[in-house]
Amino acid sequence: MFSHTVEYALRAVAALAEDWERPHAVQKIADRTKMPNDYLAKVMQALCRAGVVNAIRGRHGGYQLTQAPSKLTLLMVINAVDPIKRIDRCPLGLPGHGPNLCPLHRRLDDAIRETENAFRYTTLAELLDSTGPVRPLCPVDQPPAFINVAL
Amino acid sequence: MFSHTVEYALRAVAALAEDWERPHAVQKIADRTKMPNDYLAKVMQALCRAGVVNAIRGRHGGYQLTQAPSKLTLLMVINAVDPIKRIDRCPLGLPGHGPNLCPLHRRLDDAIRETENAFRYTTLAELLDSTGPVRPLCPVDQPPAFINVAL
DNA sequence: TTTAAGATGGACAAAAATGTCCGATTCAAA
């Protein structure tokens, strides 16, 4: 239902959000989130173009969130790499009817709108908020003690 | 968000549902729903294997719903061609934690569950039910009079 | 029995998504 690219982008920003005021090298992020290094590089470039992250080049550079995790929503991240497309007209493209949708596409678009909203109102900060026992990422070599669930 | 194949499958069964006790040839369905004939043939085979439709071979054959539109849900159709996959374990595959998900994947799976439910509880009959002014399909050459919206 | 309408399914082609490689560029620190 969600593309690999979206998954990758979300894992990456979640990793960045843990320490968001410093740049993190692609390689570090890739290691931590277990994804192909060079593909992540492309994903980060997309996130950069969309203004979700900043690129700091040169030594000790890397990527960094442009805003506090409480300001960034999951929808921003998703739309940066693989925009959620609402259905705003009949996919059959028949002429002669207005902006109304037939029942099928009305249903489909309702579902899309709901998931869009679910992500529009979820910030990265909420994801990381660990008042509960869960954590969004955990290092591989440090097995979790209780419910230290990995991303 | 939804694949072309899903769109096609839904259009096709919506077309079949309008007159579900007779078989309809692939070519007829393809014309009416504006999709590639030969690709639809593959989609119909998948729907057939999944038990959503029956194939009647030979002259005057075609495809036909196996059950009344009120018995068939959108989810059945979707799952027949492109199953909705729930997230039931950490995609990173890290060992050492149970069946719990981290916050990110919990959110993602919540969204998936909601759309799954939206389709589980919508039948084809509901889609066709035209107490309202909308109709799920309309012929191209007959321009709609009021709000006769096309699929 | 012949014929035409129709599904079946294998093979292939095209396009999109995903993944890999590497040289060029940028910048900070030594």
Place this chain on the structure above:
DNA sequence: TTTGAATCGGACATTTTTGTCCATCTTAAA
């Protein structure tokens, strides 16, 4: 000023999805 760490971005490879073609099998009607 040199060097090393890092992004940038083009080229290419692989895989999946989507689309096309066609020979074969099946059945009803003529």
